[in-house]
Amino acid sequence: MTLAPRAVLVHRTTEYAELLARHGTHGQAAFFLSSRDRDIREVAERHRRTHRALAEVAAAVPHRWRQSRVERADLDRFLFGPEDVVVVVGQDGLVANAAKYLSGQPVVGIDTDPGRNPGVLVRHRAADAGKLLAEAAGGRGGVDELTMVEAVADDSQRLLALNEICLGPAGHQTIRYRLTADGRPASPKAGGPAKTKTGAGIGAEAQASSGVLVGTGTGATGWLRSLWQERGSALALPGPADRRLLWFVREAWPSPTTGTSLVSGELTPTERLSLTVESDRLVAFGDGMESDALTLTWGQTVHVGVSGTTLRLLG
Known part of the structure; x- marks a missing residue:
């Protein structure tokens, strides 16, 4: 039945x-x-x-x-x-x-x-x-298929979001991590010596920052747009149904071991942004719901990209 x-x-x-x-x-x-x-x-x-x-x-x-x-x-x-x-x-x-x-x-x-x-x-x-x-x-x-962003950790934890996923410290501190990015970056900035090129993506870099934001076209009316506007980014903001994401590193800190070259970019469905934790703890939360977050500790890696799941919203 x-x-x-x-x-x-x-x-x-x-x-x-x-x-x-x-x-x-x-x-x-x-x-x-x-x-x-x-x-x-x-x-x-x-x-x-x-x-x-x-x-x-x-x-x-x-x-x-x-x-x-x-x-x-x-x-x-x-x-x-x-x-x-x-x-x-x-x-x-x-x-x-x-x-x-x-x-x-x-x-x-x-x-x-x-x-x-x-x-x-x-x-x-x-x-x-x-x-x-x-x-x-x-x-x-009419149903609109709105693109979502997902984060998948190396221990199989998974997080979905409609607007954006923020990865950063649990409090207002600086977190250290190694960032590996596929896709197309924004115009590069001068960075520290920690940047290395990879064959498949645009590069890898050890960083210290207050976090990384990865957002969708739906999120482009909110937090993502504010970062995009603040940076004067040359990347085009996606639309809600566009199958691409933009990402921005927040307040990257230059030091002898951390760089600021990879601070923004674009991801298509086949590309991922990866962060490997190199400090005590990193949390990933979606759409402002910090109560339902992924927690990752030193040495763990999380991959963020376009989700295969979409939001089916009646127009």
């Missing part, structure tokens, strides 16, 4: 709910904000809009379907099934948070606060949920 589709509603705790959890009552939360020249009414109204949207989407789910809800903080413990239709109710970033746990399920993004959210990934309104669910389950409607 074929299982009926399941609508999985992904949401996150609102700012108002977090204020109540911290202060106990609406009045105490209102006093806390007012003493800082802030008004709780705007926060409470966004909370009400979010819950109205959740209720409207839940009511639109067909009666024969199954239905589940998962909060952002519980995504790493939730088991998605192949028959699921994932409905993200909230902001653009919540789609990215959910994407790393999916394996090809169709995703519908519902904007709870039109005009406040950019609406790049949450493209629809709650009133359209019924029609969108039917289209997703029936394979109808």
